[in-house]
Amino acid sequence: MTTTAVPAAGAPASGAPAVARPVGRNRETWVALGFILPSVFGFVVFYLWPSVRGFGLSLTDYQFFSDTSFVGLANYQRLLGDETFWNAMLVTVWYVVLNIGFQTVLAILLAVLLHRLTRSVVIRGLVLAPYLVANVVVALLWFWMLDAQIGIVNQILSWFGIGPISFFGSESWAIPTIAFVNTWRHLGYTALLIFAGLVMIPRTLYEAGRVDGASEWQMFWRITMPLLRPVLALVLVITVVGSFQVFDTVAVTTMGGPADASRVIQYYIFDLAFERLDYGYASAVSVVLLVILSVIAFVQLRLMRANESDLA
């Protein structure tokens, strides 16, 4: 890198120390391009181009083996009258509501317990354990534990005269069960995100609260919850967007059944594309999923920004 400071025309206008080194800067640009080249290549080939192609395919009747033709918005029109699609939407929303409900309440509880009781990394590690195991493993594990005949959960319920409940096999239980299983897997992770937010709340606030005679319960509602809102909003974006895309658990346990009761939107897309080979239509449904998730993320991020002042 040369240090010959030849002031470039107009460059040092800011009056800053003469750091303009056109030769060096130019070379830096080339080196930088070299550094980002692999990532940009990956982005263009596996994110950008597929996205464009995805939109394109949604306007065709692509079916793998027959000729493809442009059908305009026909797929989107069909979608409006597709009862299975609307059912899948409904099922997914029901799943998201249950999953996020369980998960958020329990995660706040767990995070506050961790924060108020212990700094042990071991304990934080233990609650994270399910998150590190594959969805497929978690699904099979609970499939066994919730088995209608010889699963441990039904055995225990029978002590109380309940059941047996066909958790994965009944229309009303399938989605709550899948929501529970995924809550079990993600609880520790979500709790640790919230925990990171709790650590940022100044300790002096709690000390002041105690001096004023506030109970733990009052401090939770008056100090913890208001100051946690920005973090909670962010956690909600991550978890809601994530849980809209539930697939693995469904694919391994219920395969959409019984009678479409757990046919969530992502499983429906998979089914359309790779079982029924209705690829163009599957692409249209995935475009709709993309739009929904973008809107959710956008709205939630706006809400988060509105709350940012709380931590100031």
Add this chain to the structure above:
Amino acid sequence: MVTVDTAVAPTSSTPGQEAGGLTPGRVLAWACLIAIIAITLFPFYWMLRTALSNGTTLATAGTSWLPVDFTWGAFRRVLGLATLEEAQAEGGTGSAVDFWVYLRNSVLVASLITAGQVFFGALAAYAFARMRWPGRDAVFFVLLTALMVPPIFTQLPNFLLMRDLGLINTYAALVLPFFFMTPFAVFFLRQFFLGISREIEEAARLDGAGHVRTFFQLIVPMSWGPITTLALLQYVQAWNEYFWPLLVGSERSVRTLTVALGVFRSQTPQGSLDWPGLMAATLIAALPVLLLFIAFGRKIVDSIGFSGIK
């Protein structure tokens, strides 16, 4: 923006409310925490207990807390060590499970993906954090938008791309889409690189080191902690991935463990599943990740806060 210490430093604090002593409230709180931990960990024990049970007598034993009719048979079946008679005597099917092939595939695929993501991610992160070039922030922003796109949206067309390239059921198809770019890796490392002091770099510059040398001989060794953490997170994620390997790698020769477990399950849709065999297989599939976790738990736990609070 993240300040790293929020996630990494539990030092600033003495434990929560130690002043209170053992009040009824604290006893109740501990009871709650212990209950949650018990529910978190019990399924892992149950997985082990089932895997060590005999499949033929399992159903009759109900809630026995210990393995039923203790046997290593399930593990032997899964690892292909049991004879057909042995397997059938303990409720297995005796059909061969190519466990070692699936294990090899999972190791290979996860390792390649991790190596690519971390290396290329570090290069890009350095260019975004430490170098000045026109359009830098715009390019960074565009790359980050990839974080928002749901995987299925790009994976349908990516499947076609792999098919057009004739790569279906090859390792290349399993690895390539994740190999060059993950927005998370770039973002994660950029945050750490931003924190490195300029002076150290200036000193290297004065010694005549260019960016390439600065990166490899200075920045990478200095950032070994965050780089390992990222590698761990990405390895676990690649190991656990199910959807993409299911699309492009369903054939036995490239099938990963997660896909194999799904196939194992769906081959016996009704009735007599070999539960001990299945639990032994899930346990073995989860084992590498759990071992990594035991070895590097603190790094992983600390990085969770970092990954969320942007």
